[in-house]
Amino acid sequence: MKKCKICGSVTTQIIxxxxxxxxxxxxTCSYIFLDEIFYVDEVREKQHYDKHDNNLESLGYVKMFEDLIEEFVMPYKKEIKSAFDFGCGEGKVLPILLQREGIVCDGYDLFYFPKKVYKDKKYNLVVSTEVxxxxxxxxxxxxxxxxHVEKNGYLLLMTAFRPADDEEFLEWWYIRDITHIGFFNLQTFEYLAAKLGLVIIKHNFKNKVLFQKREV
Structure with missing residues (x-):
């Protein structure tokens, strides 16, 4: 049996x-991950992402980020002057939308913007959506x-929370994407928060969780 990539516990297998x-x-932490033999290589992964229409002309995509900003960023805007989008995608849509709100935002993406502009920097907010x-x-x-998160700064993650039931998980639409290999739920994020000195400030029970970094 394989050890969990989050907490190191011995896992059970579902097929x-x-x-x-x-x-x-x-x-222990409820994380589920795909066996490595089923991973696609980087060439196929990039080809898959190239099919996405993730730009400012994609109204549904833009609306997703506008809703994210409204619910999870704007209530804390007084504390957020700088942000970093990890995995920003080809269109850099979220950085553009945040900058429209007066928040300076850097972007990094393994395939589209591989320069590590965040190196030697810290931010009030680090965001990673569908990454x-x-x-x-x-x-x-x-x-x-x-x-790269300032003390008392925020980390905002967006990824679909997995179903609790194994059979439901195995029929879940989210696992059909060939590039999706790791699946979280609120219990996983609660474990990570306790392990890494974070506090969960807010979540929506579905696919978004906001942490605050607390340091002694």
């Missing part, structure tokens, strides 16, 4: 009969991102 895809489920489900080592990435 989707239709395609024999294997997933590893953690009994963490793609990561092979989410804990390592999260720990790195937190190095």
């Amino acid at each position: 989707k009969t239709k395609n024999q895809k294997k997933y590893h489920k953690c009994p 963490f489900e793609h990561l092979q080592n989410p804990l390592e990435v999260l720990q790195e991102l937190l190095l």
Whole structure:
């Protein structure tokens, strides 16, 4: 059995009969991850992302970010002067929308904007939307991102919270994406908060969670 990539506990295996895809489920933090033999390579991953129409002309995509900003950023705007979007995508839509609200925002994307502009910088807000489900080592990435969050700053993550029931999970639309390899729920984020010195300020029970970084 494989160890959990979040907490190191021994996982149990669940299998989707239709395609024999294997997933590893953690009994401690509730994280589920796809077995590595089913990962796609970076070429196929990039080809998959290139099909997305994620730009300012995509009204639904823009509305998703406008709603995110309204609910999870604007209530804390007085404390947020600088932001960083990790995994900003080809269109850099979220940085543009945040800048319209007076928040200076850097963007990084492994495939489209690979220059690490965040190096040696800290921000009041670090955002990562629809990224963490793609990561092979989410804990390592999260720990790195937190190095760039100011004390009492915020970390905002957006990724669909997985169903609790195994059978429901195996029929869940979110796992059909060939680039989705890791799946979280609120219990996973609560574990991460306790482990990394974070406090969950707000979540929507569905796909968004806002942490505040607290340091002694």
